[in-house]
Amino acid sequence: MNTWVLINAVVIALSCSLAGAFLVLRHRAMLTDAISHAVLPGLVIAFLISGSRNTAAMLIGAFAFGFICIFLVEFFRRYVRITDDASIGITFTSLFAIGIILVSRYTDRIDLDQECVLHGEITYSALKRMALPGTNWHVPQTFVSGMAMLFIVSLLIAIGYRGLKITSFNPDYATSIGVSVTLWHYISGGIASMVTIVSFEAVGAILVIALMVIPAATAWLISKRLPAMLLNTTILSVTGSVFGYWVAIWLNVSIAGSIAFLLGIQLMVVILVKVVARRLPLQRATK
Amino acid sequence: MASLWTYFNHPNFWWVLAGTTFLSAISALVGTFTYLQRKSLMGDAIAHGILPGVAGGFLIAGEKNALVIMIGAIVWGVLTVSSIEWISRKTHLRSSTAMAVVLSAFFGLGMMLLTVVQTSGLPDASGINSFLFGQAASMLPEDLMVYSVFAVVVAFVLAAVYPHLTIISFDRATAESNGFNVRRVDAVLSILVVAATAIGIQSIGLILMAALLITPAAIARMWNSRLIGMLIFSGGIAALAAGMGSVISFTAPAMPTGPWIVLILFAFTLISMVISPQRGLLKRYRQQKKNQDIILRENFIKRLYHQWERSGQTAFHLSDIEDTPSKRTLRYAVNNDWIQLAGNSIHLSEKGMREGRRITRAHRLWELYLSKALRMRDDHVHPSAEVMEHLIGDDLEKELLRALDYPLTDPHQRDIPYEP
Numbered sequence: 052m053n054t055w056v057l058i059n060a061v062v063i064a065l066s067c068s069l070a071g072a073f074l075v076l077r078h079r080a081m082l083t084d085a086i087s088h089a090v091l092p093g094l095v096i097a098f099l100i101s102g103s104r105n106t107a108a109m110l111i112g113a114f115a116f117g118f119i120c121i122f123l124v125e126f127f128r129r130y131v132r133i134t135d136d137a138s139i140g141i142t143f144t145s146l147f148a149i150g151i152i153l154v155s156r157y158t159d160r161i162d163l164d165q166e167c168v169l170h171g172e173i174t175y176s177a178l179k180r181m182a183l184p185g186t187n188w189h190v191p192q193t194f195v196s197g198m199a200m201l202f203i204v205s206l207l208i209a210i211g212y213r214g215l216k217i218t219s220f221n222p223d224y225a226t227s228i229g230v231s232v233t234l235w236h237y238i239s240g241g242i243a244s245m246v247t248i249v250s251f252e253a254v255g256a257i258l259v260i261a262l263m264v265i266p267a268a269t270a271w272l273i274s275k276r277l278p279a280m281l282l283n284t285t286i287l288s289v290t291g292s293v294f295g296y297w298v299a300i301w302l303n304v305s306i307a308g309s310i311a312f313l314l315g316i317q318l319m320v321v322i323l324v325k326v327v328a329r330r331l332p333l334q335r336a337t338k
Numbered sequence: 339m340a341s342l343w344t345y346f347n348h349p350n351f352w353w354v355l356a357g358t359t360f361l362s363a364i365s366a367l368v369g370t371f372t373y374l375q376r377k378s379l380m381g382d383a384i385a386h387g388i389l390p391g392v393a394g395g396f397l398i399a400g401e402k403n404a405l406v407i408m409i410g411a412i413v414w415g416v417l418t419v420s421s422i423e424w425i426s427r428k429t430h431l432r433s434s435t436a437m438a439v440v441l442s443a444f445f446g447l448g449m450m451l452l453t454v455v456q457t458s459g460l461p462d463a464s465g466i467n468s469f470l471f472g473q474a475a476s477m478l479p480e481d482l483m484v485y486s487v488f489a490v491v492v493a494f495v496l497a498a499v500y501p502h503l504t505i506i507s508f509d510r511a512t513a514e515s516n517g518f519n520v521r522r523v524d525a526v527l528s529i530l531v532v533a534a535t536a537i538g539i540q541s542i543g544l545i546l547m548a549a550l551l552i553t554p555a556a557i558a559r560m561w562n563s564r565l566i567g568m569l570i571f572s573g574g575i576a577a578l579a580a581g582m583g584s585v586i587s588f589t590a591p592a593m594p595t596g597p598w599i600v601l602i603l604f605a606f607t608l609i610s611m612v613i614s615p616q617r618g619l620l621k622r623y624r625q626q627k628k629n630q631d632i633i634l635r636e637n638f639i640k641r642l643y644h645q646w647e648r649s650g651q652t653a654f655h656l657s658d659i660e661d662t663p664s665k666r667t668l669r670y671a672v673n674n675d676w677i678q679l680a681g682n683s684i685h686l687s688e689k690g691m692r693e694g695r696r697i698t699r700a701h702r703l704w705e706l707y708l709s710k711a712l713r714m715r716d717d718h719v720h721p722s723a724e725v726m727e728h729l730i731g732d733d734l735e736k737e738l739l740r741a742l743d744y745p746l747t748d749p750h751q752r753d754i755p756y757e758p
Contacts, residue, residue, distance in 0.1 A: 080438035081379055130619065131611045133556045137378040141556060144382075144549035145604035148597035151471055151546075155593050169470070169545075170449060257386075257449065261442035268435050299450070303457065308449025315443020322428055 053300070055177035055191050060292045060310065062197035063250050064262050066204045068288035070246040071263030072281055073208075073239040075271060076219040080264045081136075082240065085143040086247045087256040089120035091150025091168060094252070099157060106196065113248040120146060170307045171255030193253050200249050207242055208281075215239060216277055254307050261311035262288060269318040272325060291317055350479065351588060357482035358474050358541040358584045359577035362550055362599070364489040366576030367496060368534035369551030370558065370569055371527060374507040378555075380422075380528070382548035383437040385535045387418030389448025389544060392469050396455055402465050404481035408488060408536055415532030418444055472543030472596030474584040485537045492533045499526050504565060541580060543596035550576060553603040560614040579603045633728050635670050636697050638663045640727070642677070642686050643694025652691075656682040695755045701727040702748035703738045709749040710742065716749040 074080055090113040097112025120142055127138035154168065176193040183190060208215065217225045218235040225232055243263065250259050270283035295310030302309075346352075372378055391414025395407035418440055425436040455466050468476050496503075502523045505513045514520050535547050542550055558572035583599035612619050641659060646652055656662070663671075671677045676690030686694070704726045708719040730738070748754055 075435055078432045078434060080432075080435040084379075084382065084438055084441065127556075127611075131560065132617055133559070134373065134376050134378070136376055137373055137552050137556045140378045140382060140548055140552040141604070141607060144546050144552070144600050145607075148546055148549070148600035148604070151594060151597040152601065155597075257442050257445045260438055261446055264435065264438040265443060268431055268439055271431070272429055302450070302454075304450040304453040305446075308446040308453070311442050311446025312444075312450060313446075315439065315446065318425075318439060318443070322425065326428055 053177070055194065056173060056306070057293065057296050059176045059191060059193045059197055059253065060173055060296060060306070061289055062194060062201055063253055064266075064288040064292040064310075065285055066197070066201040066246050067250055067259060067262035068266040068284045069208060069281065070204050070243045072267040072270070072284050073215050073219055074243050075264060075267040077236070077239060079240070080268070081139070083243060083247055083260045083263045085120060085124070085139050086117055086244050087251060087259045088143040088147040090114075090116050090248050090251060091147055091256070092116055092153060095150050095153040095157070099153070106192075109252065110248060113251070114244075116146060117244050117248060169255050169257055170305055171251070171253050171258060173254050173258075173306050176253050196249065197253070200246060204242060204246060207238075211235070211238060220277075258307040258311050261314050265311075265314040265318055266291060269314075269321050272318075272321050287314070287317055348588060350475070350477070353479045353482055354474050354477050354584050354588070355581055357477065357486060358580040358595075361485055361489050361537050361541060362580035363573035363577040364492050364496075365534040365538050365547075365550050366554035366572045367569055368492065368527075368530045370555040370565075370572045371503050371507055372531060372551060373555035373559070374565075375510075375527075378552045379434070379437060379548070380419075381531055381535065381551035383422060383441040384415050384418050384532055385544045385547035386441045386448075387421075387444040388412075388415045388532070388535060388539075389445050390414050390451055391417075392539060392544065393448050393451035393455055393466065396460075396466055397451065397458070400460055402462050402481075404484040404540070407469075407539075408484060411536040411539060412532055414444070415536060416529065419528045419532060468543070468594075469539050470543050470545055471594030472539075472541050472546070472587075472599070474541045474580075474587040474595040475591055477540050481540060485540070488533060489537045492530055492537070495526070495530060499523065503527060507565075541584070541595060542599055543594060546596040546600045549600040549603060550580075553600070553607060554579070557603070557606050557610050560610045560617050563616065575603070575606055579606065631666065631670070634664065635667045636693075636728055637661070638667050639671065639676055639690055639694045640697045640701075642684070643691065643698055646686060646691065646694070647698075652686045654684045654686070656684060659684075692757070695757070697727050699755050700730040700735060702752060702754045703735065703742065703745075704730060705748045705750070706742055706745055706754070707738055719749060 071080075071083065074082060093112035093114070093116030094109050095112075097108040097110075100112075101108035123142040123146075124138050127133045127141060128135060131138075133141065151168070177191045179192045180189040181192050181195060182188065183195075214230060214235045215238070217230055218232045219239075222232045225235075247259050247263070250262070254262070266284045266287040267280075269287050270280045274280035274283050291314035292310050295313035296306060298304075298313060299306040299309035369378075369381065372381055388411045391410035391412070392407055394414070395410025396402065398410070399406035421440045421444075422433060422436045425431055425439065426433040431439075452466060455463050465476070502518075505518065506520055506523050510520060531551065534551065535544065538544075538547050538550055554572035554576040555568070557575050558568040562568040562571055579599050579602040582602050583595045586593065586598045587595040610618070613621075615621060638659075638661075641661070642654065645654060645659070668677075668679065671690065672679050674689070675687055676693055677687060678685040701723045704723040705716075705719040708714040708722060709716055745754055
């Protein structure tokens with residue numbers, strides 16, 4: 052029974068970390084922070100209109116607010132000349148505030164609450180089941196949507212691999228050979244936003260950020276080439292989710308929080324090992 | 339209003355109102371400096387990162403003890419800042435990546451501790467949620483005293499390092515090259531941000547605390563171009579928003595306060611965006627409209643002048659003029675005695691002639707200048723002159739005349755008209 056919760060966490064972790072890798076490479080990690088907060092009012096409004104946890108409606112709502120977020124940031128920056136980071140900060144805190152007010156105002160009509168916004172509902176993700184078409188297997192809905200998302204993300208990365216790679220590592224060279232850096236900037240941002248929005252409901256605002264940023268950042272420290280980095284990213288996201296899940300069950304604490312924290316511990320261990328290794332005489336001799 | 343009056347008589351109301359306005363103003367002052375240094379998102383990272391300190395403080399004290407929780411928050415806030423600093427120093431990750439990493443990992447730890455608090459069976463365990471989104475009305479005078487003492491300390495430190503902060507905010511490079519210890523001032527500012535975040539946790543909540551550091555400063559910047567004005571303005575606007583937020587918190591106790599304060603600040607942002615005297619959209623629209631009017635009427639009178647040049651006639655029919663002028667342009671021309679208008683016939687007056695001559699002169703002088711001084715091809719000079727004719731004033735005209743030695747014809751062999 053609980054195995055499904057772990058499987059769901061791993062599936063979501065895989066797609067988040069893969070999509071996050073290209074954001075981290077482009078130094079746009081804080082974008083996930085903004086998007087994961089800004090889509091909340093979209094989810095709540097969609098919920099209020101459709102009257103149920105209708106995935107399609109919630110996706111439309113979230114996407115609409117994702118766009119409003121990007122528009123407002125751009126608007127404040129360009130027309131009001133508020134500095135870059137401040138316009139991001141103003142926009143996502145305000146949208147998140149609207150979401151929280153709606154959640155607490157209509158708390159009786161929505162089965163979302165202030166806490167679930169932060170924690171997500173990974174614990175309950177195994178409960179709602181659906182039959183796989185043509186079979187008798189009943190699997191959780193979250194698993195099905197998670198697998199679909201993982202497939203789409205992998206496919207997009209496979210198709211756009213060359214463009215994503217060249218514009219992440221050497222934008223000047225990309226421009227000189229006629230590859231549009233702006234276009235791939237939006238494609239990588241778009242993939243990340245999609246994953247953020249789909250995962251938000253299951254794992255909450257904070258774990259989305261952790262999954263997108265930490266495994267990729269950790270993998271970047273230990274990999275020399277992009278394929279190795281992507282592989283390490285996925286491995287680290289899986290180990291982080293599994294350890295985090297175990298710790299959460301063992302200590303009876305929040306699963307989302309525990310996974311986020313364990314991902315951070317992995318990064319800290321990697322940095323410490325690198326720092327210590329740099330001081331070893333053996334390494335110095337080989338240099 | 340009678341119902342609102344009952345809140346005014348609530349024993350805690352004035353305490354909470356005075357407290358939250360004071361605390362928010364102090365936080366906004368600190369935020370002004372992070373805004374100027376483009377470190378606004380640092381506040382968000384710190385605000386999320388201190389959750390383990392808040393939850394840990396709660397667990398240690400075994401109750402909602404403001405002092406212990408404050409100390410926990412500040413200790414953990416300093417740890418958050420140093421972790422971000424440590425990661426960006428020891429690795430090649432940028433500080434924004436380090437911020438996202440530390441923010442989410444520490445908030446995760448905080449969530450673990452929160453679930454411990456909730457299952458601990460401690461009295462008041464559910465009260466911990468008020469730290470996430472703020473609950474101004476639930477603050478007791480004792481809590482407020484604790485927060486206020488910290489806020490006063492923040493204010494004093496801020497006043498003490500004010501000159502240093504000003505230098506690194508506006509001229510960091512020069513300060514650095516003069517041997518000024520920039521890193522120490524950075525460290526002091528980081529600790530001030532931690533403290534400023536911590537004093538707001540109960541009134542705004544830590545999730546949205548970043549808004550109090552960012553938004554008032556951004557609003558103040560729209561209205562002020564001097565630091566001191568910005569500080570007063572951002573403090574004032576934060577106090578106002580927080581005051582309104584606490585009133586809402588008393589009238590609707592089930593609602594968290596933080597989101598309301600943030601939303602009020604957002605409304606102030608939108609209003610300032612439209613009406614602020616410096617960068618307001620309204621002001622910019624009016625300026626644009628005014629320039630457009632000037633260009634339209636100058637083009638109109640120029641066209642009449644050209645027609646006079648060709649025909650020697652000072653009387654025209656309105657339909658003879660290419661690009662029919664707007665009523666607004668015509669009204670201006672009539673009111674300023676540029677033309678006399680009778681029905682559809684126009685008579686170009688002496689004053690209008692002078693105006694048309696001035697613009698034509700500016701146009702042709704500029705064409706000649708581009709051709710002679712900048713050696714542009716003669717068939718490339720017209721578009722630039724179409725723009726410049728509206729911008730060349732008396733001084734520039736005199737300079738052009740002198741530089742070109744009072745020329746008689748332009749590159750297209752047309753006369754440059756002088757005042758008779």
